[in-house]
Amino acid sequence: xxxxxxxxxxxxxxxxxxxxxxxxxxxxxxxxxxxxxxxxxxxxxxxxxxxxxxxxxxxxxxxxxxxxxxxxxxxxxxxxxxxxxxxxxxxxxxxxxxxxxxxxxxxxxxxxxxxxxxxxxxxxxxxxxxxxxxxxxxxxxxxxxxxxxxxxxxxxxxxxxxxxxxxxxxxxxxxxxxxxxxxxxxxxxxxxxx
Amino acid sequence: xxxxxxxxxxxxxxxxxxxxxxxxxxxxxxxxxxxxxxxxxxxxxxxxxxxxxxxxxxxxxxxxxxxxxxxxxxxxxxxxxxxxxxxxxxxxxxxxxxxxxxxxxxxxxxxxxxxxxxxxxxxxxxxxxxxxxxxxxxxxxxxxxxxxxxxxxxxxxxxxxxxxxxxxxxxxxxxxxxxxxxxxxxxxxxxxxx
DNA sequence: GTAGCATCTTAATCTAGGTTAATCTCCTTT
DNA sequence: AAAGGAGATTAACCTAGATTAAGATGCTAC
Numbered sequence: 005x006x007x008x009x010x011x012x013x014x015x016x017x018x019x020x021x022x023x024x025x026x027x028x029x030x031x032x033x034x035x036x037x038x039x040x041x042x043x044x045x046x047x048x049x050x051x052x053x054x055x056x057x058x059x060x061x062x063x064x065x066x067x068x069x070x071x072x073x074x075x076x077x078x079x080x081x082x083x084x085x086x087x088x089x090x091x092x093x094x095x096x097x098x099x100x101x102x103x104x105x106x107x108x109x110x111x112x113x114x115x116x117x118x119x120x121x122x123x124x125x126x127x128x129x130x131x132x133x134x135x136x137x138x139x140x141x142x143x144x145x146x147x148x149x150x151x152x153x154x155x156x157x158x159x160x161x162x163x164x165x166x167x168x169x170x171x172x173x174x175x176x177x178x179x180x181x182x183x184x185x186x187x188x189x190x191x192x193x194x195x196x197x198x
Numbered sequence: 199x200x201x202x203x204x205x206x207x208x209x210x211x212x213x214x215x216x217x218x219x220x221x222x223x224x225x226x227x228x229x230x231x232x233x234x235x236x237x238x239x240x241x242x243x244x245x246x247x248x249x250x251x252x253x254x255x256x257x258x259x260x261x262x263x264x265x266x267x268x269x270x271x272x273x274x275x276x277x278x279x280x281x282x283x284x285x286x287x288x289x290x291x292x293x294x295x296x297x298x299x300x301x302x303x304x305x306x307x308x309x310x311x312x313x314x315x316x317x318x319x320x321x322x323x324x325x326x327x328x329x330x331x332x333x334x335x336x337x338x339x340x341x342x343x344x345x346x347x348x349x350x351x352x353x354x355x356x357x358x359x360x361x362x363x364x365x366x367x368x369x370x371x372x373x374x375x376x377x378x379x380x381x382x383x384x385x386x387x388x389x390x391x392x
Numbered sequence: 393g394t395a396g397c398a399t400c401t402t403a404a405t406c407t408a409g410g411t412t413a414a415t416c417t418c419c420t421t422t
Numbered sequence: 423a424a425a426g427g428a429g430a431t432t433a434a435c436c437t438a439g440a441t442t443a444a445g446a447t448g449c450t451a452c
Contacts, residue, residue: 073340075339088336091330097340124318124321127321131324135328136285138332139282139285142282144339145338146259146291146292148339148342148343148375153409172428172429174429182410184431185411185431186410187430189432191430346438347439366399366400367399376439376440377439377440379400383402
């Protein structure tokens with residue numbers, strides 16, 4: 005298990021010296037999960053921010069009727085977890101589950117607070133990352149309001165060309181906010197049109 | 199026009215010394231807008247992050263068919279703008295328009311970059327703010343996927359008890375992603391139920 | 393006070409997408 | 423190779439919410 009992807013990612017946004025980088029790495033916990041395992045469970049406190057070294061995960065909310073609603077997928081070089089729960093250390097409203105065997109780099113809340121104080125550049129690093137995540141989330145809100153399911157699916161395929169090979173269609177349907185049957189109908193219409 | 203609300207807000211999250219606070223304020227531009235004026239227009243670059251000192255604004259996307267989709271409202275003590283456009287200084291996909299006469303405190307992109315370097319605590323300040331905004335946006339995605347319009351409306355009323363006195367119903371409908379007619383039907387059902 | 397515009401409501405009809413359930417296609421596992 | 427089981431498809435029918443269009447209400451301005 006190798007932290008290189010995380011360091012490469014970090015270096016894209018901030019310039020840490022040797023000592024700062026070492027301090028950062030000293031707080032990172034590496035952990036393997038098997039396919040199917042939960043990294044966060046709805047109702048538990050989300051203990052870590054998770055950087056994906058390898059594998060693929062989904063985060064989803066389970067509603068009172070027992071239906072899954074997928075909020076996002078995460079693959080290599082993505083962060084995942086329930087940020088709301090992590091920040092306030094209160095029970096999570098999301099589950100994060102591995103869809104493949106996964107290798108994660110994890111940061112505990114208290115360690116991250118300490119890191120912010122000792123390596124202020126990390127404030128910048130996480131500010132930039134969250135800004136990007138926020139913009140993407142806003143964009144998704146707009147799309148869900150303004151585009152029909154068919155267009156959202158086309159956009160999804162463009163935005164995540166690799167993910168749609170790795171996850172089953174019924175999960176893509178859940179991400180899009182439609183049923184698997186309706187996604188199937190959309191797909192057959194798209195094929196017919198060509 | 200008074201910057202006190204902004205300073206109070208700032209002090210809730212970070213502890214700046216006199217000099218830092220003065221530097222911050224020196225970069226803040228105060229500006230009044232009249233009801234109906236645009237702070238950002240779709241297609242233009244978003245030049246400022248805007249803190250609302252007084253007034254009420256909406257940010258919305260206009261789709262190719264000419265339909266408005268309201269992304270958020272902003273009142274006193276909220277930030278608004280098109281963050282995606284602001285960060286990358288590329289054309290905005292959102293409009294921000296005043297629904298009342300407004301007083302805004304504005305930060306230019308280049309000034310903010312300079313502030314980050316000279317007052318690193320501001321990295322923390324904006325990190326925390328954006329984190330909260332991101333969590334709220336994620337929550338909205340989940341709600342739009344999992345809740346019917348009626349429940350989204352009830353939630354909206356709880357979350358923004360003051361806003362719904364200040365904006366017309368057809369805008370609330372747009373925010374919820376439904377037509378004004380359907381919102382009207384929901385409201386009459388709710389009244390009937392009591 | 394009344395003309396004019398913006399907003400809200402009601403009701404009839406229509407449609408995107410949901411539900412149910414049966415069939416089909418692959419993978420696994422033995 | 424047979425038997426499950428997970429996932430995908432198809433089709434018949436159903437519903438939340440959209441569309442259209444007609445009034446109703448309420449401002450604001452002259």
